[in-house]
Amino acid sequence: MSERHIARALARRIEVLDSSVDDAERGSAAQFIYLGRQPILDRDGALNAYELLFRTGAHNYAEVSDDAQATAQVVAHTLGGIGVPAVLGPLRGFVNIDRALLFNDIVHLMPPERFVLEILETVRFDAQLTRRLGELRRAGFQVALDDVGELSDELIDVLPYTDIVKIDFLQTPRAALAELAATLRGHGKTLVAEKVETREDFALARELGFDLFQGYFFARPQVLAAPHSRSVRPGLLRLLALLSRDAGIVELEAELKLNPSVVVQLLRLVNSSAFGLGRNIASLREAIIATGTRQIARWAQLLLYADSGDLPWRADPLVQLAGTRSRFMELAASWLRPSDNDFADAAFMTGIFSLVHVVLGSKPRVVLEKLGLAPHIREAIVSGSGELGTLLRLAEVAGEGGDAASIAAAPDAPAGFAALTPDVLSELNLSAAAWFGAHVEEAAV
Structure with missing residues (x-):
């Protein structure tokens, strides 16, 4: 079967569900993936954007146990599972994002002209985060603050790193709205009135100069659904193994043909506005060339994280440990060789695959040989060489929590590793923990 036929066979009609779903429909929830979207309107009442919301079923409310996993699934479902055209049309999507994913390469899967990064109110701002926001804004992203309800020194301090502020009309005292809105407008921010539930609230928001409006007064979220593919984790692991050893297009194409659901999502991704190609791509080979192996690797990592089995992302100790470990290794490799991206990529892949044998219930050498992993990565995991x-x-x-610095400073350590001093290793550990959204100690439990 050709790539075109695979895509046609698996592409299904998107279903829009409302909140009135009978029990039989609820019982079939496991067969679908779900995504919520709520309209954001401009001052004339025209659609301006959507907020994209995590949904686990056709019921129209969120059941979020893990912010990072929820966002990963929202992005995966939008870009690949359902597709940007079906979800957003020509509009932008606001995506809730926590601290961990702000530092994750996954964020770059989202085309910045189509997605707004909406920072959750629980995110703690510090110098590291503001630097990261500067990087993302220079890459073209707009940053929104969610659920703002009062003026504070902390709010004023973070305004230079944001573009949009969403003010919660359910939580903000009416007497404080005018000053809050005027101050934020004075800083040049786009104002969104969220959780607007009455005509009076809408009129007040317009009078105070708000630019955009969101809430039950206009529309409740819709729930979009598309057929749920089976777990693609084994295929993703094989795909990542090929990418780790710079496999050619022929090998990548052959592997992807064995994973039709990944093919469909890849084609949706490359045919979306993320790449601005101005033409549809139906050939798998064209998709690989157009997407590029680094972007395919990012996508595969996102799907691997989103497809977390029976446990929430942060509750799965293997996923936690592999994710934090791989990021630590990537950061350490970049510290040792700042200009060697290949070395950093190989270090990340080594971390990702260092626990695959546990996931698949086998021995490391057996699993890694079957995956055809790059020899230097395979031997690093099996025998600790190089x-x-x-x-x-x-x-x-x-x-x-052991003495890693003694390994780096040992006489038999590779040249240059002594630069990984205790202070450096501590900083890398903290950065890896922030990237994955959990402390190293928690990941090792």
């Missing part, structure tokens, strides 16, 4: 093997030992010891 620079990657030393980085893996560092990550393992650091993850357990």
